[in-house]
Amino acid sequence: MVFEGSSAAISHTGKVRSNNQDSGYAGANLFAVADGMGGHAGGDVASTLAIQQLEQLDQVYSSTDDAQASLQAATTTAAGDLIRAAKERPELAGLGTTVSAIIMVDDHAVIGHIGDSRIYLFRDDELTQITADHTFVQRLVDSGRITPEEARYHPRRSVLMRVLSDMDNDPELDMFVMPTLPGDRWLLCSDGLSGVVDEPHILKAMRLGLPPGRTADNLLKQALDGGAPDNVTIVLVDVGGQHPLSSGTPTIVGAASTPSGVLIPAARVNRPSWLHPVRQAANEPSHFEPAADYLEELIEEDRRRARRRRIGWIAALVIVILALTGGGFLAYSWTQTRYFVGADEDSVVIFQGVQQSIGPITLSTEIEDTGILLANLPPYQRSSVERTINARSLADAMAIVDRLRAGEQAVTGETPPPTIAPTPTPTSTPEGAAHTTDSEVIG
Structure with a gap:
């Protein structure tokens, strides 16, 4: 099936969060998702500032090199904006955002990525994750210490190793260029989708062949049905050969879609309350960057978990061996009565x-x-x-x-x-x- 070159963007607060810290953008040549972090206020500001810098890139480029240079410059400028915001309001210190973006240049996709939002490619009836999560648990997966399935439920899955933040004015993005083909469908999403809806179910929704808007609604419904503990943002774009240039109005969703999203709100004090534990949890950050000593604690904790898991496997193996030995002895004893x-x-x-x-x-x-x-x-x-x-x-x-x-x-x-x-x-x-x-x- 060849698509006509269309896109869709959708964002939802989810079922637990009290506000939407995600932002998304779908234009003519630029498509992006930003998942903010930093508490009740900081995440809104961070994702909005990032999208405001990125939306200026929605234009025609003569080469993929020009697009890559522009994408790197825009994210560096966004990091500077986050640093200035934190200086103006110290209570916002620690704000940051993930960024996953695609700039379409003729029949190529220029990709920039930092954090744990994701970009998938649906091609030839198969789904492929294009970006790699910059998380602590992904390092554990890459080193073979845990499986991808274990990573989905790891208690430290929200610890980010790289992110656009007020701590680094020179962010390190993963940047690369990929060719696009007629019929390609690109999915950009925050971890509010990928952390709840697994790849087989995303693939099933893609294979239905519905337009981008209906597919995005389908995926959002699955995330909500799964509990949606975090904000959910989805951007879909279909490619029909060389990417068509559009003069229509871009779609901006989430925190960046409202002017108030860029305002730095007054400081809030979230007092613990045993009467409203869910409301209190809704204002807690979904991601954070750890300090160096915290990472050492996490690594040691993971080692302890690995040792406990190994001891558990050994104990289970011993029990199985004893059961087989005991059963064999009883069976042999019975044969000797014959x-x-x-x-x-x-x-x-x-x-x-x-x-x-x-x-x-x-x-x-x-x-x-x-x-x-x-x-x-x-x-x-x-x-x-x-x-x-x-x-x-x-x-x-x-x-x-x-x-x-x-x-x-x-x-x-x-x-x-x-x-x-x-x-x-x-x-x-x-x-x-x-x-x-x-x-x-x-x-």
């Missing part, structure tokens, strides 16, 4: 155990060689012995041997075989019904 009559190379032997074996392990042992030669038995008895004859007990096995010995004497002519009554079974039989035992077969 007996059967069989043959070695040329004579009849009584065995303890069962006829089966487990690999090289034999579950029976020879307890008596009766001295009865197979060659001296009648054909039907020799055949039964070679197939083995089950016995209920050692006494029953001895009785079977007596019958075989009588058969041997009958063949050799030493004495006539004795007549031995069948051994009755403990189970009752309906009157008039036939009843057969191993002894009757041998007799």
Whole structure:
């Protein structure tokens, strides 16, 4: 399916936050998402200042190099704006924002990224995450210490290692250029979406082939149905070959969509309240940059968690081994209550155990060689012995041997075989019904 080159942007406060600290932009050639951090006020200001600098880049560029240079300059200027805002109002110290942006230049996408908002590419019916999260847990994933699934629920998943903030006037962005193809769909989103809706469900929504606006609504609904503990911002853009230039009005959503978003509000004091724990949590920051000593504490905490997980696996393995060993011992003990009559190379032997074996392990042992030669038995008895004859007990096995010995004497002519009554079974039989035992077969 080839799209006509359209876009959509949507932002929602979510179900827990009391205000929207995200901002999003969808224009002619620029598409961006910024997820603010820094408490009730700072996040609004940070994402708004970032979008205000970035929206000036929504123009035509002669080359991807020019677009990259402009994108780096705009984010550096935005960092300077954050530093000045924090100086003017000290209570905003620590404000910052993620930035994930795409500038379309002909049939190429110029990408700039810092933080944990994400850019995905939907191409050829498959979804690919293009950006890498600049988070503490992503470092753990990259080093192989936790899995991507564990990272989704890690208690420190909100700790950012790189972000646009008032602490650095020269932010380090991931910047690269990718070619676009007809039918590409690009998704930019804050972690309010990616932290709640996993990639298989995002992919399912993309495969429906709905227009960008309806797809964005679908994804937002999934995030809200999942609890939406953070602000959710989604920007979608479809590409139909060379990116079409549009003279329409750009779409700005979230904090940057209102003039009040750039105002630095008066300081607020959030007093703890046991009556309104959710309201209090809604004003707490969703992201923060850690100090160096805090990172050391996190690393040590992760080591302790890894040790506990390793000890848990070892304990579980030991329990499984003990259970298998105990079960095997009980099963083997049961087999040793069984007996059967069989043959070695040329004579009849009584065995303890069962006829089966487990690999090289034999579950029976020879307890008596009766001295009865197979060659001296009648054909039907020799055949039964070679197939083995089950016995209920050692006494029953001895009785079977007596019958075989009588058969041997009958063949050799030493004495006539004795007549031995069948051994009755403990189970009752309906009157008039036939009843057969191993002894009757041998007799």
